[in-house]
Amino acid sequence: MTESATLREETAEDHPAVRELLTAAFERSGEAELVDALRNEGDLVLGCVAAVDGLIVGYAALSRVRAPFPALGLGPVAVAAAYRCKGVAGALLRWSLARAQNDQWRGVFVLGDSAFYGRFGFRPELAAGFSSPYACPRFMALALNGALPDKKGPVDYAPAFGRPCV
Ligand SMILES: CC(C)(COP(=O)(O)OP(=O)(O)OC[C@H]1O[C@@H](n2cnc3c(N)ncnc32)[C@H](O)[C@@H]1OP(=O)(O)O)[C@@H](O)C(=O)NCCC(=O)NCCS
Numbered sequence: 378m379t380e381s382a383t384l385r386e387e388t389a390e391d392h393p394a395v396r397e398l399l400t401a402a403f404e405r406s407g408e409a410e411l412v413d414a415l416r417n418e419g420d421l422v423l424g425c426v427a428a429v430d431g432l433i434v435g436y437a438a439l440s441r442v443r444a445p446f447p448a449l450g451l452g453p454v455a456v457a458a459a460y461r462c463k464g465v466a467g468a469l470l471r472w473s474l475a476r477a478q479n480d481q482w483r484g485v486f487v488l489g490d491s492a493f494y495g496r497f498g499f500r501p502e503l504a505a506g507f508s509s510p511y512a513c514p515r516f517m518a519l520a521l522n523g524a525l526p527d528k529k530g531p532v533d534y535a536p537a538f539g540r541p542c543v
Pocket of ligand 1: 402403452453454455456457460461462463464465466467468489490492493
């Protein structure tokens with residue numbers, strides 16, 4: 378499956394399919410609206426898609442966060458139900474994080490399941506010193522291009538995250 382999935386940055390033509398994928402995967406429209414708002418407000422740094430035979434089957438968003446060093450927030454991440462447990466999210470996340478590393482970002486924050494995100498190097502202990510409305514054991518950080526330059530400070534997600542329904 379993953380060998381046949383194409384991983385790439387989204388284009389404007391993908392937006393309707395991404396919206397559909399996110400709405401179906403989360404069974405609500407909040408995440409699709411969040412990604413639209415991030416794009417419209419210039420806070421989406423990387424929208425990554427996995428495509429199989431031209432169909433968008435996976436999506437991962439990396440958006441700007443305000444932190445003591447150049448950092449991104451990961452999420453939402455989704456894979457179409459029919460394509461799950463085949464490594465699509467894994468391939469998509471590895472590709473997205475490699476892009477972020479290549480673009481010289483120093484850290485990525487995520488709120489999620491540590492069993493899932495831990496396999497990509499995210500660690501709760503790396504995020505534990507940072508203040509955020511998301512601060513909890515499920516809040517994790519990944520260091521890129523060396524150790525995180527700071528161990529504490531505020532981590533503020535883009536304004537779109539602060540709105541209801543997300
Ligand atoms: C979470 C999600 C993106 C995983 O996509 P996927 O393509 O099936 O993931 P992969 O095939 O790359 O990896 C599957 C592995 O992750 C594990 N996994 C999947 N979802 C998980 C979760 N929520 N918590 C912990 N582990 C999870 C699977 O058990 C599997 O493990 P294995 O490889 O050891 O068998 C997908 O299930 C999804 O879109 N879910 C709905 C939206 C969502 O909850 N997104 C995440 C929060 S933003």
